[in-house]
Amino acid sequence: MATLVKKFGGSSVSTPENIHNVVDRVLHEKKPEDKIVIVVSAMGDSTDELLDLAQRVTTEMPKREMDVLLATGEQVSIALVAAAFCSKGHPAVSLTGFQAGIRTSDFHTKATITNVFAERVIRELANGKIVIVAGFQGLDQNGDITTLGRGGSDTTAVAIAAGINADYCEIYTDVDGVYSADPRIVAEAQKMQEITFGEMLELARLGAGVMQPRAVEYGEHNGVAIHVRSSFHEELGTIIREEYTVQEKNFVIRGVAHDTNVAKIAVKGVPDQPGIAYKLFSALANANVDVDMIIQSVRDIEGSIDILFTVTKTDLVEATSIVELLKEEMGGFTFDVGINVAKVSIVGAGMLGSPGIAAGMFGALADAKINIAAISTSEISVSCLIKESDVKAAVNAIHTHFFPK
Ligand code: ASP
Ligand code: MG
Numbered sequence: 001m002a003t004l005v006k007k008f009g010g011s012s013v014s015t016p017e018n019i020h021n022v023v024d025r026v027l028h029e030k031k032p033e034d035k036i037v038i039v040v041s042a043m044g045d046s047t048d049e050l051l052d053l054a055q056r057v058t059t060e061m062p063k064r065e066m067d068v069l070l071a072t073g074e075q076v077s078i079a080l081v082a083a084a085f086c087s088k089g090h091p092a093v094s095l096t097g098f099q100a101g102i103r104t105s106d107f108h109t110k111a112t113i114t115n116v117f118a119e120r121v122i123r124e125l126a127n128g129k130i131v132i133v134a135g136f137q138g139l140d141q142n143g144d145i146t147t148l149g150r151g152g153s154d155t156t157a158v159a160i161a162a163g164i165n166a167d168y169c170e171i172y173t174d175v176d177g178v179y180s181a182d183p184r185i186v187a188e189a190q191k192m193q194e195i196t197f198g199e200m201l202e203l204a205r206l207g208a209g210v211m212q213p214r215a216v217e218y219g220e221h222n223g224v225a226i227h228v229r230s231s232f233h234e235e236l237g238t239i240i241r242e243e244y245t246v247q248e249k250n251f252v253i254r255g256v257a258h259d260t261n262v263a264k265i266a267v268k269g270v271p272d273q274p275g276i277a278y279k280l281f282s283a284l285a286n287a288n289v290d291v292d293m294i295i296q297s298v299r300d301i302e303g304s305i306d307i308l309f310t311v312t313k314t315d316l317v318e319a320t321s322i323v324e325l326l327k328e329e330m331g332g333f334t335f336d337v338g339i340n341v342a343k344v345s346i347v348g349a350g351m352l353g354s355p356g357i358a359a360g361m362f363g364a365l366a367d368a369k370i371n372i373a374a375i376s377t378s379e380i381s382v383s384c385l386i387k388e389s390d391v392k393a394a395v396n397a398i399h400t401h402f403f404p405k
Pocket of ligand 2: 009010041042044047151
């Protein structure tokens with residue numbers, strides 16, 4: 001007997017036929033004693049359609065109301081999936097995120113899960129039901145509906161898996177697993193059998209779209225092994241876990257990630273004084289703008305400095321208005337904004353203690369005649385900011401260097 005949480009994304013439940021396919025597959029794979037929770041996203045592109053609808057009513061949708069609106073998408077799917085199970089003679093029950101005990105912070109549209117009170121889910125499972133839970137949504141301490149940020153159903157699935165002590169959390173998706181690079185861009189990209197939480201988290205943060213980073217983080221903190229696999233066929237995908245259990249070819253680098261949701265802001269000629277960086281970055285932090293790369297350079301003669309930093313394109317409007325405000329307040333500096341940028345990164349826990357890895361990446365970019373605008377590193381990654389139009393060539397050049405045939 002196994003206790004499993006299976007998450008199906010929007011494309012898996014986009015039509016009535018697809019919903020029936022999901023249900024057939026689950027019933028086909030299910031052993032009689034298995035306890036199964038299914039977490040679903042909103043059908044197809046319906047979250048985007050809801051966002052668009054809001055935009056057409058007002059460009060200043062209050063975030064609280066945005067959450068009330070977006071949460072409806074998943075509520076549609078759970079009812080239909082539960083009904084499809086019932087139509088095939090299998091008892092099932094749908095639960096909203098709040099009914100399933102998902103409690104979150106009150107940061108609307110980007111809330112984080114704080115607690116899972118899984119009693120209801122456990123009770124329904126004990127009664128022999130397949131439980132269908134709405135992904136992406138929860139309830140904050142004020143009793144308000146929240147959502148978990150785009151792709152948040154992954155996080156719901158992992159959180160429920162932790163809450164009911166499931167054996168595995170399976171994420172069914174339109175790719176076969178986690179690849180050494182985006183297979184749509186790199187033809188030679190290789191599927192991994194396993195990857196550690198730490199490496200997967202870094203890949204996800206750096207743009208690998210397979211999973212929401214928070215989901216991986218949640219899995220790591222709660223020791224939930226996550227199996228990323230195809231929703232089209234039954235082959236095994238990639239298991240994200242604490243430690244490797246199989247010996248895959250021993251690559252120092254596990255993967256190459258890229259991210260085009262990046263924008264840069266260059267602040268030029270700020271006075272070279274203590275407290276300037278603090279002023280700028282605390283203002284951004286207070287507005288919950290995530291700053292990624294930061295480069296500060298000195299102009300020796302003028303006694304002023306330039307600071308270049310990157311944010312997500314999604315946060316650019318907010319970030320720009322903060323810098324603008326600061327400029328009015330302090331005066332004396334200029335700034336410009338660039339959106340034709342992207343970030344390419346290499347990730348691998350093995351790079352710690354293997355000299356020359358960063359140089360190998362820079363060399364691959366140099367050979368491909370790609371200019372680097374900024375560099376940042378962590379213990380297990382190196383990232384370069386480049387022109388957005390160079391992404392495909394860059395990822396391929398780096399992948400070929402680290403994964404020779
Ligand atoms: N429906 C939400 C989205 O499109 C959540 C999810 O799909 O995981 O972002
Ligand atoms: Mg979706």
